[in-house]
Amino acid sequence: MGAWLFVGHLPLFRGPQPPHIAFGAMADKYGPLFSVWLGVYQTLVVSSSEVAKECFTTLDLRASSR
Template sequence: KKKRRAPEAGGAWPVTGHLHLLGGPEPPHRVLGAMADKYGPIFTIKMGVNRALVVSNWEMAKECLTTHDKVFASRPKTLAMEIFGYNFSMFGFSPYGSYW
């Protein structure tokens, strides 16, 4: 069984990814809305070196947050989050696990 991946939105820069689009003069929700019109209700963007899943359809969002909640509950483990989150002990920086 092959895993299907959400399509990646175009326009990413090599290091910063799509951050240049989100920090521009237009509000981020409008930029993401325009991207959803172009790429569909579910797609990925690059936030620096990490990928973020964008879900712009309420049925898919409900499925992500109820049926597949544990899959989407975790946070990426990065050195910055380890340092700022006191070895991942702060709730907002900790990956899904027994601490939750």
């Protein structure tokens, strides 16, 4: 899944389905933790409450420095 130069993965989120449905389909395909480019910014997407809890409790110092 390649990103475009300035728009990143934003073209994946246009279309008949809302963005939250597109993110849900990507989470089903790639797992609960994946990254996308939104414009020129790389963004980490966490779609599982267990993974989010681990990021903000166990790994909070590592996550907050990025």
